[in-house]
Amino acid sequence: MNKNSNTYQILYAAVMVLLVGTVLALIYMALKPKQNENIANDTRKQILSALHIAAPDDSKVKETYEKYIIQDLLVDREGNIVDSAKNVAFDVKMKKNVKLAERQLPVMKCKMDDGSIKYVLPMYGAGLWGPIWGYVAVNEDGNTIYGANFSHEGETPGLGARIADKDFQDEFVDKHLFQEGVYKGVVVLKKGLKSVTGAEQIDALTGATITSLGVSAMLEDCLTPYEAFLKKLGGGGGTQCTADADKSETNDNQPE
Amino acid sequence: MLSKKNKEALFNPLSKDNPVLVQILGICSALAVTASLEPAIVMGISVICVLAFSNVIISFLRKTIPTNIRIIVQLVVVAALVIIVQQVLIAYNYDVSKQLSVFIGLIITNCILMGRLEAFAMHNRPWPSFLDGIGNGLGYTIVLVIVAFFRELLGSGKLFGYQVVPQWCYDHGYENNGLMILAPMALITVGCIIWVHRAHNKELQED
Numbered sequence: 001m002n003k004n005s006n007t008y009q010i011l012y013a014a015v016m017v018l019l020v021g022t023v024l025a026l027i028y029m030a031l032k033p034k035q036n037e038n039i040a041n042d043t044r045k046q047i048l049s050a051l052h053i054a055a056p057d058d059s060k061v062k063e064t065y066e067k068y069i070i071q072d073l074l075v076d077r078e079g080n081i082v083d084s085a086k087n088v089a090f091d092v093k094m095k096k097n098v099k100l101a102e103r104q105l106p107v108m109k110c111k112m113d114d115g116s117i118k119y120v121l122p123m124y125g126a127g128l129w130g131p132i133w134g135y136v137a138v139n140e141d142g143n144t145i146y147g148a149n150f151s152h153e154g155e156t157p158g159l160g161a162r163i164a165d166k167d168f169q170d171e172f173v174d175k176h177l178f179q180e181g182v183y184k185g186v187v188v189l190k191k192g193l194k195s196v197t198g199a200e201q202i203d204a205l206t207g208a209t210i211t212s213l214g215v216s217a218m219l220e221d222c223l224t225p226y227e228a229f230l231k232k233l234g235g236g237g238g239t240q241c242t243a244d245a246d247k248s249e250t251n252d253n254q255p256e
Numbered sequence: 257m258l259s260k261k262n263k264e265a266l267f268n269p270l271s272k273d274n275p276v277l278v279q280i281l282g283i284c285s286a287l288a289v290t291a292s293l294e295p296a297i298v299m300g301i302s303v304i305c306v307l308a309f310s311n312v313i314i315s316f317l318r319k320t321i322p323t324n325i326r327i328i329v330q331l332v333v334v335a336a337l338v339i340i341v342q343q344v345l346i347a348y349n350y351d352v353s354k355q356l357s358v359f360i361g362l363i364i365t366n367c368i369l370m371g372r373l374e375a376f377a378m379h380n381r382p383w384p385s386f387l388d389g390i391g392n393g394l395g396y397t398i399v400l401v402i403v404a405f406f407r408e409l410l411g412s413g414k415l416f417g418y419q420v421v422p423q424w425c426y427d428h429g430y431e432n433n434g435l436m437i438l439a440p441m442a443l444i445t446v447g448c449i450i451w452v453h454r455a456h457n458k459e460l461q462e463d
Contacts, residue, residue: 009322016329020336027340031347038350154361158291158437207291207437 125218142233
């Protein structure tokens with residue numbers, strides 16, 4: 001058959017596409033259950049990592065997770081618990097741009113080895129190339145950050161991808177969400193700049209401005225709805241807030 | 257197994273016919289993944305695998321491929337291989353697949369792949385094509401590793417993520433060069449390597 005005839009070319013292309021398509025679909029279907037399991041385990045690992053817990057090995061991730069996470073909660077913006085069924089928070093599919101009113105606010109309650117209680121708050125946002133997400137563990141006081149973990153889908157290796165590095169995540173430890181009783185959150189800012197709101201700040205990553213800004217926006221977007229919940233836990237203390245309230249307001253006027 | 261011609265296919269791309277330094281292919285990914293050594297090496301290994309196997313497949317099919325749509329056929333083969341590698345990794349080695357995620361996409365757009373398929377695999381038997389794929393992949397990896405070595409060392413003071421520049425130097429005023437992390441310095445580093453390489457290989461010098 002003439003290799004350059006139209007019929008041959010069309011047939012060749014059609015057969016090739018069908019063949020490749022079938023093979024890829026079969027491979028995808030065959031591997032899907034295993035992949036889903038891996039993805040769920042990876043999520044568990046990220047949550048544990050925000051709590052500074054490492055599973056002894058990869059086969060024990062689920063066990064370890066179930067040992068430490070004692071309760072899943074869904075809260076509303078007033079800080080009330082609306083649901084506490086098993087895995088209800090774990091199963092929430094985080095999405096971007098969900099209207100505040102429709103948002104489910106998942107919380108994982110964890111009990112550490114020393115008996116202290118931590119709350120893990122999931123978050124989701126946008127980096128430079130794709131989605132970024134993370135987990136912030138907050139102490140029982142609803143104010144101090146115990147640990148954080150961030151992941152991304154496709155940030156540039158060596159630049160934006162460093163949000164997944166320990167160095168960056170460790171900067172969040174012991175930062176406070178409330179300043180003098182007022183919720184401020186935390187911001188990611190270029191070294192040397194001063195936060196205009198008076199929030200505690202984390203140094204942005206060199207060469208990864210957009211990813212750093214993405215993390216900062218994600219923190220604001222996803223943590224702020226928990227304000228009432230954190231306050232109920234005791235965030236902000238409430239003792240020193242009156243005397244120092246003026247000071248925090250003057251910070252607002254600082255130039256960037 | 258290794259006749260003179262096959263040896264050339266395997267070893268020429270390492271230096272005299274290096275895909276990055278001489279053919280100036282795959283520059284974009286050489287800039288993107290060389291900020292530190294580890295991703296550079298992972299990228300190199302992935303390219304070696306995909307390049308070797310797509311070369312073999314195209315070489316087997318070479319007599320049946322219609323000339324007019326050969327680029328499309330090559331592209332489909334490369335893309336299919338890359339997707340298979342990616343899916344298998346997600347299922348059986350999730351951690352590595354997470355590191356590779358962005359590189360996998362970059363492999364498809366790597367000019368070396370299409371270049372070798374078009375220039376070599378379309379006209380040669382499977383075994384030499386396989387060697388050519390390995391050789392070119394290695395040639396690419398070597399350059400990536402050299403660039404990444406300098407960028408990670410001067411940019412972050414580390415190698416493979418471990419601190420190698422001692423704290424003592426920082427205490428006495430040494431600073432990491434932030435510019436090394438950014439793409440422009442990768443281009444300049446590649447330029448310097450090409451300079452040194454040409455200086456040593458007189459036959460590559462153009463007038």
